[in-house]
Amino acid sequence: MSTHTEDPPSVATADQDVRFSPYNFAMSVMTSVLTSYGPTWDVLRFLVLGSIAELTRRLFMHLLKKLENQFWMTVTFEDDDDSYRWMMLWLSKRPEWADAKELLVSTHSFGVGDLPSLVEAGEDGDSQNKIRFLPTHDRTASLWYRSHYVRLSRSLIQEGVYVKETLTVKILARDKKIVGQLLLEAKGVWKLAKAEAIFIYASDTRNEWRFVASRPQRPLSSIILDVGIKEKILVDAKDFLSSKKWYAERGIPFRRGYLLYGAPGTGKTSIITSLAAELGLDIFTVSLSRSNLDDNVLQQLIMDLPEKCIALMEDIDAAFHHSINRETDKSEKTATGDNKEEGSKITLSGLLNALDGVGAQEGRLLFATTNRYEALDPALRRPGRMDVHVEFKLASQYQAGEFFKLFYHPEKAAPKQLEAVADGGESNRDSGYFTPPKEKLVDIELPEGEKLLPSDEKEPDTTELVHLSEKFRDHIPTREISMAAIQGYLMMHKGRPRDAVEGVEAWVQKEMAKKEREVKSTAESCTSVGTRQRTHGHAMPKTPTRPGKRSPKPLNFR
Numbered sequence: 134m135s136t137h138t139e140d141p142p143s144v145a146t147a148d149q150d151v152r153f154s155p156y157n158f159a160m161s162v163m164t165s166v167l168t169s170y171g172p173t174w175d176v177l178r179f180l181v182l183g184s185i186a187e188l189t190r191r192l193f194m195h196l197l198k199k200l201e202n203q204f205w206m207t208v209t210f211e212d213d214d215d216s217y218r219w220m221m222l223w224l225s226k227r228p229e230w231a232d233a234k235e236l237l238v239s240t241h242s243f244g245v246g247d248l249p250s251l252v253e254a255g256e257d258g259d260s261q262n263k264i265r266f267l268p269t270h271d272r273t274a275s276l277w278y279r280s281h282y283v284r285l286s287r288s289l290i291q292e293g294v295y296v297k298e299t300l301t302v303k304i305l306a307r308d309k310k311i312v313g314q315l316l317l318e319a320k321g322v323w324k325l326a327k328a329e330a331i332f333i334y335a336s337d338t339r340n341e342w343r344f345v346a347s348r349p350q351r352p353l354s355s356i357i358l359d360v361g362i363k364e365k366i367l368v369d370a371k372d373f374l375s376s377k378k379w380y381a382e383r384g385i386p387f388r389r390g391y392l393l394y395g396a397p398g399t400g401k402t403s404i405i406t407s408l409a410a411e412l413g414l415d416i417f418t419v420s421l422s423r424s425n426l427d428d429n430v431l432q433q434l435i436m437d438l439p440e441k442c443i444a445l446m447e448d449i450d451a452a453f454h455h456s457i458n459r460e461t462d463k464s465e466k467t468a469t470g471d472n473k474e475e476g477s478k479i480t481l482s483g484l485l486n487a488l489d490g491v492g493a494q495e496g497r498l499l500f501a502t503t504n505r506y507e508a509l510d511p512a513l514r515r516p517g518r519m520d521v522h523v524e525f526k527l528a529s530q531y532q533a534g535e536f537f538k539l540f541y542h543p544e545k546a547a548p549k550q551l552e553a554v555a556d557g558g559e560s561n562r563d564s565g566y567f568t569p570p571k572e573k574l575v576d577i578e579l580p581e582g583e584k585l586l587p588s589d590e591k592e593p594d595t596t597e598l599v600h601l602s603e604k605f606r607d608h609i610p611t612r613e614i615s616m617a618a619i620q621g622y623l624m625m626h627k628g629r630p631r632d633a634v635e636g637v638e639a640w641v642q643k644e645m646a647k648k649e650r651e652v653k654s655t656a657e658s659c660t661s662v663g664t665r666q667r668t669h670g671h672a673m674p675k676t677p678t679r680p681g682k683r684s685p686k687p688l689n690f691r
């Protein structure tokens with residue numbers, strides 16, 4: 134039996150001994166760096182140790198973050214999103230800030246009026262700008278929410294020329310449900326506050342829709358038009374909003390346009406904000422004369438509108454006046470001193486496309502206003518683009534009387550809204566008082582503490598107020614003075630209805646004389662513009678709608 138013994142295999146061959154190993158190499162370099170002496174080695178040692186420390190820190194942070202993500206839910210809100218405002222409003226209402234040591238003071242109302250604050254409103258006699266407290270930027274604040282620890286941080290991020298604000302909320306929880314609950318709660322707070330305000334959006338310099346302001350809801354009853362007009366618009370808009378299926382079945386684009394036209398100061402803008410409140414819609418304003426607005430941008434803005442909203446184009450004719458003038462005289466400046474070259478670059482076809490092209494948003498109500506109905510291109514006015522045309526005229530005696538009662542006693546003087554439609558509006562005409570409105574009249578709201586009546590003047594009772602309103606009304610010439618002017622006059626007699634009646638005759642005479650002067654000077658300037666334009670080969674612009682002049686389409690529901 135032979136025993137065969139083999140040499141034990143060598144652990145490493147000669148080839149393997151010389152094979153390069155990055156690990157071995159790094160270790161040998163490190164060892165020599167750490168154990169050698171001399172200034173060069175000191176620097177190297179410093180660099181190596183620094184790198185090791187930094188690597189270890191990064192590794193640690195990475196692991197910590199991983200670990201943290203296991204236990205924290207992180208949500209980031211950006212300031213161009215509605216949810217950001219929900220959260221900021223919710224935060225501003227939290228009691229935690231009472232104890233916080235580092236706070237940001239803000240008078241921003243995040244779109245809604247009545248926010249609580251740590252400084253009592255009116256303590257400094259100013260109830261307008263309430264002071265609120267919020268977490269500061271670039272600092273972490275904390276609070277408890279439903280037994281969960283929450284960390285918050287706000288940051289400002291520079292994006293080119295824009296600064297974006299973000300809010301990061303970290304909740305110590307593993308279940309995503311808590312984020313949903315928080316969002317719903319914040320949205321609820323927002324909705325509650327929003328019930329008393331309307332929100333207005335406008336396009337920003339990036340040509341994106343951005344929330345710009347909120348307005349207190351103005352009751353429709355505070356707009357005095359001839360009987361039945363506002364009610365018809367309201368019924369029409371409500372009917373449209375509930376008819377999506379009807380439109381779809383017939384293949385008709387689900388859009389409706391309202392053209393409100395007539396003299397300045399007759400309530401066109403006011404009724405739109407009231408309707409927005411009544412219908413629960415936000416207003417998205419498009420300023421066609423805005424510089425840097427061109428057809429593409431307009432199209433994009435219209436496409437980006439939310440499904441149910443009011444798109445508002447005030448002075449829809451303005452964009453085109455600019456372009457006529459631009460061709461006429463390139464160096465001419467506008468009344469405000471702006472160079473017309475910098476004005477809107479909207480063309481009529483661009484506007485028409487935006488209104489009803491394939492990209493035009495469905496479900497929106499478009500309201501356009503103009504003082505120059507006749508100046509609008511018929512293509513712009515046609516049904517499908519502007520379905521409902523409503524003329525707003527200078528005040529009738531009926532309007533003047535009703536406004537007087539509303540002004541001096543808003544709780545008692547609220548014209549019935551929908552009954553006027555049911556009975557053709559006749560029962561309301563000149564008939565004393567109506568149902569009291571639920572809300573206050575916004576435009577004549579007084580600063581807190583100020584009394585409507587001077588203490589020595591006795592408030593007129595109902596009978597006297599009706600009598601005064603009739604006297605006032607009888608002095609107002611029909612369709613000669615705007616409601617805005619009447620409001621201005623009554624504002625000068627706040628709380629003094631008897632004085633208002635006494636002075637109305639003289640005031641009307643002054644107004645009529647002023648108006649005559651204005652008509653004269655307009656006619657003169659029209660003649661000179663006409664002469665100038667003829668020399669440039671252009672037709673003379675149409676004279677603006679003369680106050681009180683009857684338009685071919687007074688109220689047209691097509």
Ligand SMILES: Nc1ncnc2c1ncn2[C@@H]1O[C@H](COP(=O)(O)OP(=O)(O)OP(=O)(O)O)[C@@H](O)[C@H]1O
Pocket residue numbers: 355356357358395396397398399400401402403404502503504525536576616617618620
């Ligand atoms: N019919 C009205 N009823 C009540 N208030 C009115 C009415 N018309 C105008 N006012 C008052 O006059 C002011 C100006 O009204 P508004 O801005 O709505 O007029 P407008 O027709 O849109 O004017 P413009 O054509 O110049 O834009 C508002 O403060 C509003 O309260």
